[in-house]
Amino acid sequence: MNFIIYDLEATCWKGRPISKQQETIEIGALKIDSYGDVLGEFSSFIRPKINPYLSAFCQELTTIEQTDVDRAPGFESAIEAFQDWIGIFDEDYKLCSWGNFDKQLLQQDCDLHKLEGEWLEQHINIKRQYREILRLHRPRGLKHAVETAGYEFTGTQHRAISDAQNLAKIFLKYLDEWRY
DSSP, X not given: OEEEEEEEEEOOOTTOOTTOOOOEEEEEEEEXXXXXXXXXXXXXXXXXSSSXXXXXXXXXXXXXXXXXHHTSOOHHHHHHHHHHHHTTTTSOXXXXXXXXXXXXXXHHHHHHTTOOOGGGGSEEEHHHHHHHHHTOSSOOOHHHHHHHXXXXXXXXXXXXXXXXXXXXXXXXXXXXXXXX
């Protein structure tokens, strides 16, 4: 079994206007086997379709620049490369994210681009299980969880590959405790 520890960044706006639909603009992931060995990393920007121009708020929050997404592949190409990297047709895998937002956003983007989304059902909500394992009364943010676990949060917060790398620290610390 391979675990795909992943994070997404999405288009965003200050105040999140209800007229705007979020789209994935970056995927970052680590592939970890059942022994805790990191087998590889995946990182890709994605060019949004509905709102192709990033807001100033989004660029400041994520540090993703307009030129990054302008030069990026569209969702269909990027997600095909991600699926190939995961090995969805050849390998047993579980997608692992901090909460359900990332899974829901990928499903929404698959629907938008008329792509099959069944591959997303193999999913573990690490945030929920982390809360249960530690018997926390309320959910915690990823940075807080990483630091509470005794690790330094490295990289750039709100960048997909950095967030995935930091989530992997939590995942590996509790490797034998995840339910799937």
